[in-house]
Amino acid sequence: MNIFESVPNFSTSDENIIEILKGIITSGGGTFLDSTSDRDHNRSVITLIADNDRIVQILFDLAKSAKELIDMEKHRGLHPRIGALDVLPIVPMGNSTMNEAIEISNKLGYRIGSELGIPVYMYGESAKIPERRDISYIRNMHFQYEELKQHILEEKYKPDYGPAVLGSAGAMMVGARNFLIAYNVNINTDDVSKVNMIVKKIRSGKYFKGVKALAFPIKSKGYTQLSMNIYCYKCSPINNIYNFIDSEAKGMGFDIESSEIIGLLPADAVALSLGKFIKADISGKNILEYKILGSYGNR
Amino acid sequence: MNIFESVPNFSTSDENIIEILKGIITSGGGTFLDSTSDRDHNRSVITLIADNDRIVQILFDLAKSAKELIDMEKHRGLHPRIGALDVLPIVPMGNSTMNEAIEISNKLGYRIGSELGIPVYMYGESAKIPERRDISYIRNMHFQYEELKQHILEEKYKPDYGPAVLGSAGAMMVGARNFLIAYNVNINTDDVSKVNMIVKKIRSGKYFKGVKALAFPIKSKGYTQLSMNIYCYKCSPINNIYNFIDSEAKGMGFDIESSEIIGLLPADAVALSLGKFIKADISGKNILEYKILGSYGNR
Incomplete structure (x- = not known):
């Protein structure tokens, strides 16, 4: 099946x-x-x-x-x-x-x-x-x-x-298509043109492979949303993208207010990114649910 | 079943x-x-x-x-x-x-x-x-x-x-017993007595709930291993433990060299910890494999 x-x-x-x-x-x-x-x-x-x-x-x-x-x-x-x-x-x-x-x-x-x-x-x-x-x-x-x-x-x-x-x-x-991650990072500014400078860098392909980006002014919340599709979470892990945007935003005097995942994340992507933050060599293979599904042949 | x-x-x-x-x-x-x-x-x-x-x-x-x-x-x-x-x-x-x-x-x-x-x-x-x-x-x-x-x-x-x-x-x-996470943090010093000061703080219960700790000199690798069992990953998320040890170690002039997970991590624990690093409100419910298993009634 x-x-x-x-x-x-x-x-x-x-x-x-x-x-x-x-x-x-x-x-x-x-x-x-x-x-x-x-x-x-x-x-x-x-x-x-x-x-x-x-x-x-x-x-x-x-x-x-x-x-x-x-x-x-x-x-x-x-x-x-x-x-x-x-x-x-x-x-x-x-x-x-x-x-x-x-x-x-x-x-x-x-x-x-x-x-x-x-x-x-x-x-x-x-x-x-x-x-x-x-x-x-x-x-x-x-x-x-x-x-x-x-x-x-x-x-x-x-x-x-x-x-x-x-x-x-x-x-x-x-x-x-293959699995993709829809990831939004919200920056505490209403200056969309500034956030668009980060968008351009991300879209340039110089820093990340397989990431598309757009910026939206979210007036109801008073921030600008940098909205991305990550087509290859192994080449462009979430932690790298977060850290890049954080450093770019701080360089302009802004901060990341929050970030959000739209839809679902594969366990492998979460483990790889957490691993980078805690200097641990982990991936989906370290996740209980990933291993259980693998054992039922669903991978 | x-x-x-x-x-x-x-x-x-x-x-x-x-x-x-x-x-x-x-x-x-x-x-x-x-x-x-x-x-x-x-x-x-x-x-x-x-x-x-x-x-x-x-x-x-x-x-x-x-x-x-x-x-x-x-x-x-x-x-x-x-x-x-x-x-x-x-x-x-x-x-x-x-x-x-x-x-x-x-x-x-x-x-x-x-x-x-x-x-x-x-x-x-x-x-x-x-x-x-x-x-x-x-x-x-x-x-x-x-x-x-x-x-x-x-x-x-x-x-x-x-x-x-x-x-x-x-x-x-x-x-x-309930699920536990076995988590080791390796610190770049052979001074086990210094690492034992961090162990004591963790064991005191003042900073974390439900975490047991021990320090081992790992002579083959030239570091000291702070080995923990986390009995409640929701009360004591991995990111908090990592950041606490990182700051204590730096205060003594040391660094975390690496960390490691022994056995398997629940997807929920990984998502909660990654969420803290990237300011995202995520948990197991955002993980594909967790949701798939849930849908088969295995939760």
């Missing part, structure tokens, strides 16, 4: 909608693991696992409910987004392979496009065009749901599945 | 013996999770899990093999010890209860005493006398296998199970 993780990103922070989505996962035979909602981003990230017999139907049902429950015409939020179910990643776990995850993503893209009439862009390992591997080729801070409505007939935005027509559910990015 | 963890401590660092012990665990239907051996201590700690149908027989078989393979007359090592299989803890996991773990420990104590002729002292939650809850009431730096041979007929050392006769397999501490 091959297991896959999915981490769908929804353009809502409405608790009632999240409860409905949880119910769909559970009744479909999947396992709901976590949800993280943010009001400023007006966005929720759900983590679930399911086996290859169930994953397609569960994710299709989530896409269908998101279309019914979320109206992009009314959605406001800091994070860039093009659709109700905005990003749908499929991650191979344990003995599952990336090729299987790509196959699943294509089945989903096809059904979501044809049965729900939602334009689908395949990204990550499932990209049909090299440029589309990166989500930001289609969706970024300057090109979101509103812009896509005007430009969807252009060749650059031709969907991989579904019609080139944008309804109130918007469009969707679907793709297979 | 109720699962128990056991963390038997053997008075050997012989890899061939460890391989034999691993084989006993696996062929008995248990799951070998980890082993950590130390040449200076001449000691190995194995971590295994098994269900309540199998745990007693597996641990009895380990005790029997340790008796056959380890000769305490020839054993030398830094860590205090009274027997070949020196300490045999049983830890309830998931839905298992402490009462079940105590019952298992008594079945084992009885069989090891009567069938193998090894004197057994029940400790931890299984102690028959309050003083014996703490291992160090019987076994400590000043009272080990050699001393027990001379004093075993005294009332204080009367075994709970088995004869008051010490063979070359020595005696054994058997008991149910």
